[in-house]
Amino acid sequence: QVQLVESGGGLVQAGGSLRLSCAASGRTFSRLAMGWFRQAPGKEREFVAAVTGSGGTTYYTDSVKGRFTISRDNANNMMFLQMSSLKPEDTAVYYCAAGQFAYVRGQRPADFASWGRGTQVTVSS
Numbered sequence: 001q002v003q004l005v006e007s008g009g010g011l012v013q014a015g016g017s018l019r020l021s022c023a024a025s026g027r028t029f030s031r032l033a034m035g036w037f038r039q040a041p042g043k044e045r046e047f048v049a050a051v052t053g054s055g056g057t058t059y060y061t062d063s064v065k066g067r068f069t070i071s072r073d074n075a076n077n078m079m080f081l082q083m084s085s086l087k088p089e090d091t092a093v094y095y096c097a098a099g100q101f102a103y104v105r106g107q108r109p110a111d112f113a114s115w116g117r118g119t120q121v122t123v124s125s
Contacts, residue, residue, distance in 0.1 A: 001114045002026040004096045009119030012086055018121060020081040022096030030054070030074040033099035035112055036081045038092035038121075045095070045109050049081060053102030061107075064090075086123045093118040 003025040012018055020036070035050035049070040050059045058070050069082040079096060097112035105111040 002029065002032065002098045004098060004114055004116035006094065006096045006116045006119040009094060009121045011122045011124065014086060014088055014123055014125050016086050016123070017082070017084045018086065020083065020094055020096075020119060020121070022079040022081075022116060024077045024079065024096075024098065026077070029077040029098075031102050033102060033104045034070075034072060034079045035097045035099070035104070035107075036070060036079075037095045037097055037109060037112075038090075039095070039118075040092040043092075047107040047109075048094070050099075050104045050107065051079070052104055057104070059104055059107065083121070086121075088123045088125045091121060091123050093120050 005023045008020040031053050036048040037045050039045040051070045055072045067085045072079045095118045096116040098114040100113045
């Protein structure tokens with residue numbers, strides 16, 4: 001497993017932008033698919049975006065397509081989520097997750113093996 005630490009959350013007005021970062025430990029980072037999930041109060045954890053180990057293929061949930069961009073820097077063991085045109089419904093704790101393979105196995109939390117502690121994103125209306 002890898003150790004993951006998120007950063008970059010905060011309070012932003014609707015229409016604003018934030019960039020989340022995820023720092024990963026371990027030398028196998030480039031061999032692992034990575035993803036972002038979020039969980040709002042009283043709701044289940046939901047998939048936001050994922051990227052393959054090489055960074056060549058990305059996946060997004062429909063509600064963030066065109067607004068969020070996932071990327072990774074394998075040389076520095078980092079992953080990012082650039083969020084733009086933020087909406088109040090984007091408010092949640094955002095979690096970084098690592099898979100066990102280079103391909104994205106699925107979009108369920110169970111498809112990812114390692115998790116960070118999360119970073120709060122709050123979008124005010």
